[in-house]
Amino acid sequence: MNDTPSASPAPQAAPGRWRRFACMMYEAILLFGVVFVADYLFDTLTQSRHALMLRHERQAWLFCVIGVYFVLCWRLGGQTLPMKTWHIRLIDADGGRPPVWKAVLRYVLAWPFTLTGLGFVWTFFDRDRQFPHDRIVGTRLVSTR
Template sequence: MQAFELNLPKKPGAEYPSAPGFLRRMCAVFYDGLLLLAVLFFATAIALPFNGGQSFTSEQYYFPLYLFGISYCFYVWFWMHGGQTLGLKAWNIRLSNLDGDRLNMREATFRFFAAMLSWSCLGLGFVWCLFDRNKLSWHDHLSKTRLRFVPGEKISPPN
C-alpha cells in the first residue's frame, strides 16, 4: 500500500543505522511489558489505601484511567529522556524522530496514542514492519519517529 510509504529525510552526510527486525522489537516490547506490569502493580499498591483497601470495581472508572496515565508517563518519560526504555536499551534499540533527534512531548504523546492504535488492530501495526521497505510500523509512520538498531552505543545523560 502506498498510503504508508514514507521518504525518510536525511541530514546532509548522515547515514541511518539499520532498523531493528520484528523479533528484536517484540523482545523489547516483552521486556517493557514486564517492567510496566511491575510499575502498575506498584501504582495499584499506592492507590489501594485511597479505596479503603478494597479491590477496585468496574464502576470505578477512574482506576483504569489512573493506570492508563501511569503507562503514558512511563513511556513518554523514557522516550523523551534518552529515547530508550529498559527493553529498548537491553536490545540495543533507540527511538528518535526522523532527523535522529530526541522526541519532544508532542512527538512522544502522538507515538503513544498511535501505538495504542497499532495494538488495537490485533497488533497489525507492529506486524507492518515486516512488509515496510523501511521496516517502520504504523505508529512509526503516524508519529514520524523511528527505531534504530544501535549496537554498543553509550547514551549520554539528558541535559
C-alpha cells in the same frame, strides 16, 4: 581527510522483528511492576476494596501512569530499560530524541495498533520495517549496534 560531519547522516537500520518482539516481552514484564505499584497507590489513595471499584478511574489512572513512564523514557534518553537492553532507540526525523508532543502522540496511537496486533504485522509491509504509529508521528526505531 575531511573531519567535518556530513550534512545528512546515513540512515540507521531498523532493529529486527525478533529483537523488537523480545524487547516488547521484556517491556511487559517491567510494566507489570509499574502497574502493580501504581495500582497499589490508587487503591491506597481511594481506599477501594476490589478491582471493580472505580474501574474506569483505575483504567484512566493506569493509562496515564504507563504513558508518563514511556514519554519520560523516550524523551529523556530515547530508550526504556528494555530498549537499552536490546539496543533499540527511538529517534525523531532529525535523528534526535522526539519532542514531548510526539512522544505523547506515539504512546496514544500505539495502543490500538498494539492491542490488535496490526502494528507488528504492518512492519512486514513497511519499506523501513517501522510501526504505523511511528510513520504517522514521524519517529522511528533504530538499532544502536
